[in-house]
Amino acid sequence: MAIIKPVNLKDVKYVYRGKSGHCMCGCRGIYRYPSNLDRAAAEAARGYSIEDSEISDRIVNHILNIINANLETAEIDPGKYIKVDLGGRIFFVFFD
Numbered sequence: 001m002a003i004i005k006p007v008n009l010k011d012v013k014y015v016y017r018g019k020s021g022h023c024m025c026g027c028r029g030i031y032r033y034p035s036n037l038d039r040a041a042a043e044a045a046r047g048y049s050i051e052d053s054e055i056s057d058r059i060v061n062h063i064l065n066i067i068n069a070n071l072e073t074a075e076i077d078p079g080k081y082i083k084v085d086l087g088g089r090i091f092f093v094f095f096d
Contacts, residue, residue, distance in 0.1 A: 007093055009034055009060060010034075010036065012034050012095065013037070014033045014060075014094050015064070015094070016030070016031050016063075016090070017030055017032075017063055017090070017092075018030070018089070019088060020088050029090075032054055032055070032056045033056075034055070035056075037055070063091050066084060066091050067084050070084045080094070080096045081094045081095065
């Protein structure tokens, strides 16, 4: 088994927290971005603007703590994302 290193804030493009079994459009969850993001690039990739309220190191770190505490059960696509599913809630960290 490969050793998985904990995720750091500086490596994160964005995170998602929502309900398991639903789409990830944002109606049943939230996307948040770290304050160090390249806002113009992120908006171009997303296709619309990122509001100031969507930028939160506090929430990104909270989700990272959940991801890092559950790496052994995580679904991992190296360089793209890490997903953890816990009791009806999903947590993603995206790198790409």
